[in-house]
Amino acid sequence: MALYLYCLLAIVGIGLYIGISKSVAGKIPPQNFIFWRQLNTSIVFLILTVLVHGVENINLADNSSNYLQLIGVSVIGYGGLISFYKALEYGKVSVMSTLIQFNVVVSLIMGYLIWGDDINLWHILVGLILVFGVYTIGGAEKIKLDKAIIYLLLATLFWGFAFRAYGAFVQGIGLFPSLFIISVVSLFCSAVFIALTNRDFSMPRNVIKNIWMVSNFEILAGIGNNLAVDAGGALALGIIGANPVVTIIYSRFAYGEKLNLKAIGGILIVIASAILIAIV
Secondary structure, three states: OHHHHHHHHHHHHHHHHHHHHOOOEOOEOHHHHHHHHHHHHHHHHHHHHHHHHOHHHOOOOOOHHHHHHHHHHHHHHHHHHHHHHHHHHHOOHHHHHHHHHHHHHHHHHHHHHHOOOOOOHHHHHHHHHHHHHHHHHHHHOOOOOOHHHHHHHHHHHHHHHHHHHHHHHHHHHOHHHHHHHHHHHHHHHHHHHHHHOOOOOOOOHHHHHHHHHHHHHHHHHHHHHHHHHHHHOHHHHHHHOOOHHHHHHHHHHHOOOOOOHHHHHHHHHHHHHHHHHHHO
């Protein structure tokens, strides 16, 4: 029962923070969006780290290698984050949230090439079905190689690597310290990005509430996802792969996004394939 509750928290958290992010995309530079969003998440995860793990149990010396590697992977994950928000500026969030599931295939390939993960015939078959689902969506929505797809491809590559690597560090460092480091790295990268582009740290009043909501749903997603994976492993990852359903429903009511039957069929294929890849 606990497993399904954790999965539900992750599905709702991911689905809504991606869905609400669309309302901010284009109204504020992505680096500013990420900066203010991660400022809140960093504070919350720092508090949870101290309360749950205790300062005395955080051993930087013994885990220095893990911390440094996690920081490096988090920088790569930040590349995926900023690329995905750029994609949201140009494309439907219902479509973008589904197509990003292709990072599951990238994670599978990265795991095989870098970590020596096993890939069997079933993985290859389901991966090809997922690719077919992506192709179906592209045809139904008349998607071309435009800015949205270029940014989405970048996000897929960055996240495909980062998501595969995060799991090992969470086990070695702990849940909340890991989430705190990931948030702080994104915060720092955004601050550097803002400084290098000669922008200020402004945040328009009309997006404050939505950024706050995105941040809190991200916290919910991070906690739910990691608790679910701890409790159910691959099964949990498979169930959580259904999160685009929440985004699609939200985008229909919030933005009036409509999808034809062919696109819906492609989305169902992608979601089902992402779930199967995680389970097998």
